[in-house]
Amino acid sequence: MTLPTLPFDILLLILEYLPLPDTTLSRHIRDDTPYNHGQAQNALYCCSLANRELSQAAGMVLYRCVRLDIRKKSKSQQTAAESSWSNQKGTPESRNEEADEHDYGLPAAPHPLLSALNSTLPINSYMYVQHLHITGYLSTLPPGSSSNRLPMLLADAIHLFTCGSHAKLQSLRFTPEDCHPQTFVQSLEILSDSHREVGSSLCLSELHLNEHAFDDENKTRLLAQITGLKKITLENPTRVLLQTLVSDNRASSDSSNQGWLYHLQTDLVELHLLNNCGSITPGVLHSFIPYLSNLERLTLGISYSLADKDVFVALSRLKRLKSIGVRWYLQLNSPPPSIFIEEWPLPVLEIFQVGYSSRSLRVALPRSNICNTSSTHTHMRVSSASTELDETSDGSDISCPLCSWVFKVTAGSPALKEVVFVDEDDGDEEDETDDEQSDFDSEIEDGQVDVQAQALKRNMWMMLGGINLGESIIEEEEEDLDHFYQTDS
Structure with missing residues (x-):
């Protein structure tokens, strides 16, 4: 019996709705699926055995996004790893997505990253890799064939995924919790223009890095040579990196003395500076603006050096901004709404995302509103005078200082469609914080x-x-x- 033939694009859409293993990332993620991890692998495996078209489609879905996320070991696993490192018998309790010294820093097999680099397999799965994510706790041993092979593995993978004839890598994320300082240097050398063949272009368009990729001048110098990027995300940007964004002091000629943003200004449409941005001062922020004329999405993390005036004067100069993400903190000298409307308007802004600390917000709330507002408060979703308040309101009658601030700074944004609030205190410390707040309230009442x-x-x-x-x-x-x-x- 011959199975009916479906267009290849339809097969891809069907397989994308299957629950996939944790090592891959599907465009459609369903948290309510009844299948478990093993059933997901079996479903994809069975589809790959049906015919050649389904086998190719299953490979494309499975290897579209390869993630290496090495978790921190428990004490029992560390003890086993130490014994195996000393050439003694010892096996960790669990080797799923974990690496130790015995593995030379590599993930435990089988792993999609190892399979993609395996030339002995009948299918060249590296041609399907479009996204590569490196996170977790990588080996801190120095790179070497007898100590830490992960840096060499990453360099080989990035070279194959970006510089090969069938390279399709679109985004690269390197945000480990811990690693050796030289782990990503070889990869940066491959990505830099100076190490590519003349006339060859980089297929990579998105780059997401944290401080482990730009904590010294050599790494930032290599970063400044990566061109053609459309989206850059940098976590905890350092002062060395910020200097590289606007100028390269080590360059000798005038043409090469320009910074990274100068070489990216024609292609870059998204720039996200996340988490601790304390090194971004008003002068540094304004030095970015001449190179961001094509920017459509911008995110700025927390920096107490930046007041509302510094931020929105700079943002108002970016005429194509459709999405903005900022970090709120209480300011006593913030300008009135009329200033934002008349002098710092954002006419094409559609999405405004604001990060905040719920603990700081509770302190800023009036005492009479703490009990009734802090735990059950629902922030306004659209900062529109016609939707939330009277047209004559200036936002001062909003009891929540955060909502009042959002209403004020977006008063000059007639195209605004959505306001997103992100509580950065959500997590493991939430219950502890609530207990501390209740204890503090009881002390006040007593x-x-x-x-x-x-x-x-x-x-x-x-x-x-x-x-x-x-x-x-x-x-x-x-x-x-x-x-x-x-x-x-």
Whole structure:
């Protein structure tokens, strides 16, 4: 019996809806699927045995995104690894997605990354790899054939995925939790223009890195030679990297003295600077703007050096921005909404994402709103005067300072469609934080804050030497504390 033939594109769509193993990433992820990990592998394997077309389609889906995520070992696994490293018998309890010294830093086989590099297999699966993600706890041993083979493996993989005749790698993510400083150097050398053949172009368009890929000048120099990128994501950007973005002080000629953004300005449409961005000062931020004229999406992490004025003056100069991500923190000198409308408008902005700390927000909320708002508060989804407030409102009547701020800074964005709030305190510490907050509330209700205020007054008086100015400041602080924590009798 001959099976009916379906177009290859239809086969791909069918297989994309299958639950896939954790080592791959499908475009359609279904969390409510009833299949487990083993059934997912069996389903894909059975499809690959049906006919040649399904076999090729299954390979494309399986190897589209290859992820290497090495988890941290438990104490029992570390003990076993140490014994195996000393040429003694010892086997870790679990080797799924874990590597130790006995593996020379490589992932435990079988693994899609190892299979993609295996030339003895009948199918050249490396031709299907479009996304490569390297995360987790990599080996911290120095690179070498007898110690840590992972750097060489990554370099071979990136060369094969980006520079081969059938190379299709579109995005590369290297964000390990820990690794040896030289782990990614060979890979950067392959990606840089100076190490590619004349006339060859890089198929890579997206790059996602953290500080392990740009923690010294040699790495940033190699990064500045990677061109043709459309999307860059940098976690915890360092001062050395920020200097490389706008200028290369080691270059000698005028044409090569320009920074990384200069060479990317015609192609780059997305730039995301995430997490700790304390090295980004107002001067550094404004130095980026001349090279970001084509930018459509921008994200800025937390930097207490940047006030609202610094950020939105720079953003208003980017006329194509459709999506912005910023980190909110309470500022006492933020300009009124009229300034954002008249001087810093964002006319084409469609998506505004704001990250915040729920703990900081609870402190900023008025005392009367903490119990009723902090735990059950739903932030406004669209910052539109016609939707959330009266047209004459300036946002000051919103009880939540975060929502009031979002309403204010997006007042000059008539095309806004969506506001996304991201609580960066969500995680393992959430329950602990709630317990601490409830304990603090009970202390306030018991009147213990008066004792704390007296101690604060005494310590500040001693620190300031008892001068009259210090006493007046202390009295004002004590009055503010009494007013803020005053409870209904």
